[in-house]
Amino acid sequence: MPTTISLVAWLLSSQSLLNGQRIVVVRCEGILISGNFYRNKLKYLDFLRKRIRTNPKRGPFHFRAPSKILWRTVRGMLPHKLYRGAQALDRLKVYEGIPPPYDKKKRFVLPSCLKVVKLKPKRKFAELSRLSHEVGWKYKEVIEALEAKRKVKSKMYWDKKTVTIETAKTGDCQCF
Numbered sequence: 001m002p003t004t005i006s007l008v009a010w011l012l013s014s015q016s017l018l019n020g021q022r023i024v025v026v027r028c029e030g031i032l033i034s035g036n037f038y039r040n041k042l043k044y045l046d047f048l049r050k051r052i053r054t055n056p057k058r059g060p061f062h063f064r065a066p067s068k069i070l071w072r073t074v075r076g077m078l079p080h081k082l083y084r085g086a087q088a089l090d091r092l093k094v095y096e097g098i099p100p101p102y103d104k105k106k107r108f109v110l111p112s113c114l115k116v117v118k119l120k121p122k123r124k125f126a127e128l129s130r131l132s133h134e135v136g137w138k139y140k141e142v143i144e145a146l147e148a149k150r151k152v153k154s155k156m157y158w159d160k161k162t163v164t165i166e167t168a169k170t171g172d173c174q175c176f
Helices: 005-019 037-048 066-076 083-090 128-134 140-170
Strands: 023-025 032-034 092-094 125-127
Touching: 005 023, 005 032, 005 066, 005 083, 032 128, 037 125, 037 128, 066 092, 066 128, 083 092, 125 128, 128 140
Parallel strands: 023 092
Antiparallel strands: 032 125
């Protein structure tokens, strides 16, 4: 489900993380940024040029991965230099794709952040995976391949589960 990055970050920071919830965000590559792709790319390339003149190794650090871009967006909405903000940021985990411990767990969608709800129908938007890929993220194809494998396994599990539910409804199951 496509969601917009700023609304996701705002909901995570203000509503949940500061209240003590632990949150894991998966499939960060599918998050959207409102606005034209080219405009968003120019803004990010402008951000990449910002560095310390004397020693660029000291920062600012420009993350290319979609998960790190979301993490930094959430960090910007938290008081991360205070103790409670740092603790809140430690409670957040972000991933591209759905890694193995979380592929078997129930997932939730933030309905108030969906593109259909928040963006007008003809508005332009950019997907975070494409933006990241064009500014230097090297793992887009890897994540897409892993997600394809995960979706096949998930579909097999769902088909098996629906068959067992149907047999339980009709009473054809053999209970011992």
